[in-house]
Amino acid sequence: RGSSIPSKTVILTTLNSAWAGPGSILDLFLESFRAGNGTQQLMDNLVIVSLDHKAHQRCREIHRHCYAMATPGVNFTGDAFFMTEEYLLMMWRRIDFLASVLRHGFDFVFTDADILWFRNPFPHFHDDADFQIACDTYLGSASDRHNIPNGGFVYARSNHRTLHFYKYWYNSKDRFPGKHDQDVFNEIKFDPFLDGLRMRFLDTAYFGGFCQPVKDLNVAITMHANCCVGLQTKVHDLRNVLDDWKRFAKFPMEERSGVSFDWRSPRVRCR
Secondary structure: OOOOOOOOEEEEEEEOHHHHOOOOHHHHHHHHHHHOEOOHHHHHHEEEEEOOHHHHHHHHHHOOOEEEOOOOOOOOOOOOOOOOHHHHHHHHHHHHHHHHHHHOOOEEEEEOOOEEEOEOOHHHOOOOOOEEEEEEEOOOOOOOOOOEEEEEEEEEOOOHHHHHHHHHHHHHHHOOOOOOHHHHHHHHOOOHHHOOOOEEEOOOOOEEEOOOOOOOOOOOOEEEOOOOOOHHHHHHHHHHHHHHHHHHHOOOHHHHOOOOOOOOOOOHHHO
């Protein structure tokens, strides 16, 4: 167990072979942990959940903790384009898997693999929350359920409230056919059933993405390639972001606060 992470907590990401190949999303994701501030030791708690055999083989070549999550009769090997049938199956399989992690008594941080980690997020999470979720658009208050969430980055603590919530979330897919997990979450987040769930939304000033980038590299924790469609486009822009971070990180700590340093803009077609 890493020394800077709460006990019985795992960091999870899921990916298929399209994202796992050499030079693709997985390599950038792991490189960000090695290049971040205080993130290297978090890799001891990182479990890569592979959705197909090729992704699992690739994981075993480059990382210690790999878990094969097969779905009989479904082929997740290709780049699952947004809102296709394969994409929806993948997203709901993920929610079901995360619910099982909670049932086994583990807290988790779920992170999409197209998120770069620059700092240890645990000191920046809300102490009073059962469930915390990143945002595409943050409106200024962590408790405002009108925030536009992004399910690609979530911190959930295992307790009876989150267990009931994940079960309710998964079962709600039948009430909203054709919608993915994030859209269904938006549909149910105001339901009275969830009133007891201590839910918080993460500020994009720290947990940013291409929709709403972190402006200050001195406080950046994560950067997500959201609002960006297509594998090659994501790889291109995440590489730029990671290179920008590495250039910033070369400045001595005492000089960083005075550095004016901006991310290179994502490709126009990301928007």
